[in-house]
Amino acid sequence: MRFGGILAALCVVAVAPTAAAATPSYTPRSDSEVLERLAVPRLAGAATLRELREHWTAQPRSVPAALAYARAALELSRREEDPRYLGYAEAALAPWWDRPVAPPEIMLLRASMRLSRMDHANALRDLQSLIDSPAPEGHAARITRAAVRLSQGDPVASLADCTAASAYVSRLAAVTCTSAAKGLAGDAASGYAELDEALVGSAGAPLAMELWARGVAAELAQRLGRPPDARRHFEDATRRMAAADATDPGLLASYADFLLDQREPKRVQTLLAPYPRQDTLLLRLTLAERALGLAGDTAAAAAAEERTRYLTLRFDEMRQRGDRTHLREQALFELSVRGNAANALQLLRQSWANQREPIDARLYLRAAVAAKQPEAAQPVIDWLRSAGLKDVRLQPELATVLKQAPSR
């Protein structure tokens, strides 16, 4: 039935590709017609989102009530990849949102929401003031900042934060943090070895911790050109995820990217079929179905075409909303699905200021080669040199770019 709704939505998309203006309105035939199935999100704790929200509505300026509701909503936004929950969490923090100084727990949560909105400047300001404060949230702020620095392609700053925080977090968290930083600075081999060893010794780690560690391990293994190791970590992670009935869309997307690299689109299809409502995953599913379609699977080809139309509309809607959190995904879509390398390059230019992970570098290089603008990749080459990143996946495009546009 849920799938029926999606099919219906896809049909509408097919006739009305230009967003709202052209969407026809109608009167349903009968009162009993079901228009919407309302989500009843499950939370880890005993309370439901509705209960936490009622508690907050009754006393919107109470820090504990706002925090409980905002944390629950944020957890849902991550698990469901649904930005509405992020909006609920943000609304709960509204009384403190623009205050330079707020209770430390609020500031920590606010920083993480600002990161979700790609507002790195304000997030880093919040984290800095927590680190400078005597509040215990300072340690969490430091490890969060380590991860931000990493995503911004600054392994040195990231490593400094990991080291400073390591005494206050679990061994697995500390090793994951430092290994990720080392890996970005060109020392993936020792980073991977340490992490692999730490993982062996930390059976029973909290789910989220283990998923994070396995994701980093798999990424480092790929950088080193060791697909079997990467596969092992991904398989362990998805097994653990399935056992806990949890979803980590980020990890699933990385796994799908790996499988696509390994030319295993059929496995991607199986892996992602249960998540048609999550656009990052839907994009990977579309890539897999296109590959299957090229290999002669006509049903997959038709599905990919349908999904492409749907994603085009989605990206268009996000652009209209002034939403800039999806630039990398949109670049991947433009490059790999629509074959529009120039558009992809344009989007990557915009996202590069805040997002410099190996996946961004690789996309950037691919787009520059495909658009026949090797000189456009200069920022990536400069960054690779300064960070010291070594990644076998970057080699083919990097060689092409360097050959075509000898660096200054």
Add this chain to the structure above:
Amino acid sequence: MIRILLLLLLAWHGPASAHKASTSYLQLSVHGEAVTGRWDVALRDLDYALGLDTDGDTLLTWGEVRHQQSRIAAYALRRLTLRADQDDCRLLVEGLQIADHSDGRYASLTIKGKCPHEPVSLGLHYELLFDVDAQHRGLLNLDFRGSHSALLAPEERTVRFNAAGASGFSVFTQYFRAGVSHLWTGWDHMLFLAGLFLPAVVRRRAGTWQPASSLKVALIDTSIMVTAFTLAHALTLSLAATGLFSPPVRWVESGVAASVLFAGLNNLIPMVYRHLFWLAAAFGLVHGAAIAGALIELGLPAGDRVWALLAFNLGVEAAQLAVLLVVIPPSFICRRSRYYRWLVVIPGALIITVVGALWLVQRAFDVDFAFARF
């Protein structure tokens, strides 16, 4: 501790696109005074804000939505304001249908409305859902002297559409029209002028009412008064509209009421009857400061401020002179009749005096007389 920490780390692990964030689609057309439009709001959002699922079975049916049309309409309309210049337009939800968008079904509200007058500048204030979902956005498509679009967000709740970006000539005509319509709709302005005009064809001389000697004299006299008024009016209006001078609103409004009272009273018990243009000029200064508020609401186009101000003042002046041309000649013909004095001048002056007095009390002491609201 560790749990929270990890939650944080993973919370931004995948910031990329996902489900669609909450968005409403608002299409409005404003032609003359009439407003028509359509507003699509996700059922999921309306349920989150209003609790539409009355039987709590997590299935939202057409029956549940349809029966709550008035709740939905009241909720939505309280969060949308459309202003024609400085006056609110009246909006109604005339119908409720369903529309299928990419992320689910939406309530599609048919909007009908009426503005108090044809707007020169249109302001829109949007508050929907921001209190429950800070990521909500309103996408506005507006047909108002051309098509416009805007994105409404918690930090961008108000948008205004006016002559900005238009050519110098169209800025001029728009603000000229605003000046004219200000006179037609500004009751206090009209009454004050009436107070000045009424005795234009009769004169108080040596304690008695004397008919004016010629139409030419009557027209020239009143034109001088009106022009003196406009010049003074232009001076304070320009100073206030450019922000160089901002007197307290209550004082200015009370001053305008006092001027109306005085103009009326002066016809009953003449206090000033020579060189009336000085009086007109003095009150012009007060009226100018009062109108500045209206003009600030309209907004002055950045590059064409002088142009717009001049056009607005010329519009006011032209409208005043037009009123004179229509009113003075018939009054002139009737001026010798005693009925003119007893049926027009004296009752007119009485009305003006009473209204001026009521306004003065209302504005100076902040009392609301429902019957004197204009």
